[in-house]
Amino acid sequence: MGTYILKRIMAIIPIFLLATLLTFGMIHLSPVDPAEAYLSAAHIQSTDEILAQKRHEFGLDQPLHVQYVNSIIKICQFDFGISYLSNKPVWEEVTYRMPATIQLALGSIILAILVSVPLGFLAGIKKNSGIDHFSRLLSFFGASIPSFWLGYLLIFFFSVKLDLFPVEGIGTWQHLVLPSVTLALPLIALYTRLLRASVLENLQEPYVLFARTRGIHEKVIMGKHVLRIAISPMITGLGMNLGKLLTGTIIVEAVFSWPGFGRYFIEAIFNRDVPVIQCYVLLAAGLFIFSNLIVDLIQMCIDPRISRKGGQSQ
């Protein structure tokens, strides 16, 4: 078990290096010169002398590999440089906007789990019933509706027509409802489909037949055995989709004027604020890698066969 965890953690290192290399290349491929951008944002008249001094300060006059190593050291210290636009440290700006995004993401994950676990499970054990047809319809349309359009449809029906929820902004729990639903629907679609397929597959397994011949109550078989094993692909999906969820928040935040990290990122793209873009991509990649690790460890706890197989988790 210990070696399995160690192996999984070791596997992170190359992915992490790849991500940093990517963002490092981003800064150097970008036509914006950091020193120039910094000076113009600070309204300092850029002369060759000041420019050279700033370039030295930012370490831009050093050879590329030294710059790369320095950038990794800085990243490990959560130093993502200074925003060209606001002249404040990027990390400060990001942590200021993070709670709103986390609130939104958590809201929709919880909603997605609350809906898709019972729905997918019931659809699986009652194949071709009404609830099964409903779940299939939902998972199909949930995957095909563009989320920005869905957001406006919800605003139109629930805010404009029925006046139940506020149109946009952040604050009370009512503000959270429509954005979470918008963000959760594609997830509900995916998880319901995964769980349904997995339940159907597990019902064919010999252990179900064996449990039935032993006379174990159907409810116990389903609840205790089938659900426990069938939920595993869904947990994998949950981890693999945290990154997707983060990109989903970009769109949902734009629709509902949610003052989070995603909107900040889009503004940064418009303003060519490269350190912010770099920070977002790195954090998203980090979150993605980290969530995959957590998911693998959770699965190891649920299904001990994984660590015994020696780390072939998927």
Place this chain on the structure above:
Amino acid sequence: MITSLRIMMRSQKVIVLCSIILSFLFIITILAPWIAPNDPIAVNLANKLQPSSFEYPLGTDHLGRCTLSRILYGARISLGFATLIFISSLGIGLIVGTIAGYKGGWVDQVLMRLCDGVMAFPNLLLILGLVGILGPGLKQVIIALMLVQWVYYARIFRGMVLSLKEQNYIAAAKISGSSQWKIIKKHIIPNVLPPLAVMGTLEMGWAIMDISAMSFLGLGVQPPTPEWGAMIHEGKSYIRTNPELMLYPGLMIMLVVVTFNLLGEALSERFGVKRR
């Protein structure tokens, strides 16, 4: 056997239906300049926010532009560029996949790890990162989408080349004296086409969704060019008074994406291709 036959019949029907809808959409796309009732970018403020009439079948937007014409021209962007992305990422995938499969060894390892790396991250994140470097604009979005989507085709083509090299039935065909062309026609293409068709239809749907999402965010198509995602973005300010401005383009996106997804699903059912 009977149930599988039923599934086949059912998916056959869906395939036919979806193909009809899509061909219809593609014909409209090509004919847009001739069938659109008005100029899609002609501003006429005296006519703004008109309800549907004989001259403007779906009404006009906040600048007095004909909504129907804008939707028709918008189809050119969505479907046209999705097709372009499909063809070019197919091409890149063909080249990379063939090289990886043919060379093997470390070349294969490096290229496949690169594919893994691209696949590991969510598409939209990579696209946004690339647009972040290249700057906003339709051209940049298209390039970013191509750079992201070729990996799926590369895998399919690599598998094809590997099977050419290693599979027993290919060896058997060679031994029994089949010509190279006959092997490709009889054995390779029938094996490669189904996964390619499934992948292609699903990716068209994703590409259309991504293009419109980027345009919605203001990073893709720039005004006044009509595009469905951008139209939703423009229409959102009039959600209280003229909700149809954002309703119609959204319905179009959904119709196209649903049709591509249905087709992809039916194709994978029909040919027994496992979806990723």
